[in-house]
Amino acid sequence: MTLICYLLDDITVGIAVRGVQASYARELDISQDIPHGFYETMMTCIGNTMGFFGSFPCIVCCPNPYHKVRQGNVGLVTKFGKFYKCVDPGLVKVNPVTEDLKKIDITIQVTEIPKQDVITKDNVSVNLESVIYWHVVDPYQAVYGVSDVNHALIERASTSLRDVCGGHSVQDLIENREAISEELHEIIGPIAKSWGVKIESTLVKDITLSQHLQESLSSAAQAKRLGESRVITSKAEVEAAKLMRDAADILNTPAAIQIRYLETLQSMSRNGSGPKTIFVPLPPSQVGPAKN
Secondary structure (H helix, E strand, O other): HHHHHHHHHHHHHHHHHHHHOOOOOEOOOOHHHHHHHHHHHHHHHHHHHHHHHHHHOOOOOOOOOOOEEEOOOOEEEEEOOOOEEEEOEEEEEEOOEEEEEEEEEOOOOOOOOOOEEEEEEOEEEEEEEEEEEEEEEOOOHHOOOOOOOOHHHHHHHHHHHHHHOOOHHHHHHHHEEEEEEEHHHHHHHHHHHHEEEEEEEEEEEEEEHHHHHHHHHHHHHHHHHHHHHHHHHHHHHHHHHHHHHHHHHHHHHHHHHHHHHHHHHHHHHHHOOOOOOOOOOOOOOHHHHHHH
């Protein structure tokens, strides 16, 4: 039972380790290829013999047939210049005479796109900088299908960046940067896939405007803020006028006038010291009864 548990643990660990990096290992059947007869057999035997002696560290005159493929890389093995095997990370044995090993990095790469001069839809010249995050998903196609996949991505992204940004105004470039990055990703993604590469994301990193354009945009923003403040002030004045009119209508009633009249008399009597004489006019309606 203990032995079975150990075996199960080893299998679980092996699966977990293999799950860290996707396996690209495959081998083509080259038995159907046209044989090269004696020369191929001779060179293969010589390579095997040299590799056998080279596997001993003390024999330095023969090449070592074992090579290390680090994690995050895969190896492409060619025999007489023809690809026939892809290997995963680890120790790989190759024939030092007839076979070659090429290591390919499949981790995510960050490629900066050089600054591009773009004419926007409203005929404004701006400088744009962007970046691409990508990684190899088909090592064979990325190596043998494209001469330089990194340079190809840079050129394609530069052209697409000018095309996409040329269809937008400066205001769109500033406010909708994420939408433009997504549009750029949709254009580059399918093409990169045919090169054995997957585009993870594309980002517009920086937008550089001329000094004159920056001043114009600043003036426009300042004018917009000034207009908004004037609108707010005007609305406040209208509301204040309405409130004052309502207050005047309320104070125009006889009862309100009488209250203000009494408040004025009370205020006059409190000002200063000593005896005071206050003449109070009577309204016309009360003049007749007062004479009687």
